[in-house]
Amino acid sequence: MxxxxxxxxxxxxxxxxxxxxxxxxxxxxxxxxxxxxxxxxxxxxxxxxKYPQEVRRLIYTTNTIEGFNRQLRKVTKSKSVFPTDDSLFKMLYLAMMDITKKWTGRRQDWSIIHAQMALFFADRMPG
Structure with a gap:
């Protein structure tokens, strides 16, 4: 790797x-x-x-996503069968709400990344 x-x-x-x-x-x-x-x-x-180094690092860094997926797997692991797809979606939604409540930290270089992304995606980012 x-x-x-x-x-x-x-x-x-x-x-x-x-x-x-x-x-x-x-x-x-x-x-x-x-x-x-x-x-x-x-x-x-x-x-x-075409993106600056800080934005590229944000793109290829997957630790947060992997951690999030690990927490979702932990929730679904105890149940092997769900009666309906809807019941699975509801459980994942509730788990996601609990997981994201704990997200309090910020990236150290977030202000730089945010400013650079605002330049590239001005039409998609609020001012």
């Missing part, structure tokens, strides 16, 4: 392509489809580099 992280955490697109080349040299013998998939999808993946 560290080799792949060098690709998406690179400073700019050319550095990222260099990191992808290094990744391919090291891993293509064992996992040839990974770098091939990245190269095939590069036009979509490379749009990521």
């Amino acid at each position: 560290a080799d792949l992280k060098a690709v998406y955490a690179a400073v700019d697109e050319p550095s990222s392509l260099d990191a992808l080349d290094l990744f391919a040299e090291h891993w293509d013998k064992k996992y040839p489809k990974i770098s091939a998939s990245w190269r095939e999808n590069w036009p979509n993946l490379s749009t990521y580099f």
Whole structure:
């Protein structure tokens, strides 16, 4: 994973392509489809580099999402069968409400990220 992280955490697109080349040299013998998939999808993946470093870090950091999903799994694990899909949705909704009540912390660099996102998404963000 560290080799792949060098690709998406690179400073700019050319550095990222260099990191992808290094990744391919090291891993293509064992996992040839990974770098091939990245190269095939590069036009979509490379749009990521139009954002500043802080915003990109926010995009690729998934710890919060993984923690949220882990807490939802903990709630549903004790029940193996739900009578209806609606009952599952209700339970997940209530669990989500409890989980998000505990979210009190802020990212240290949130004001910088917010200002940069306001520039990129001015039409979607309240002023």
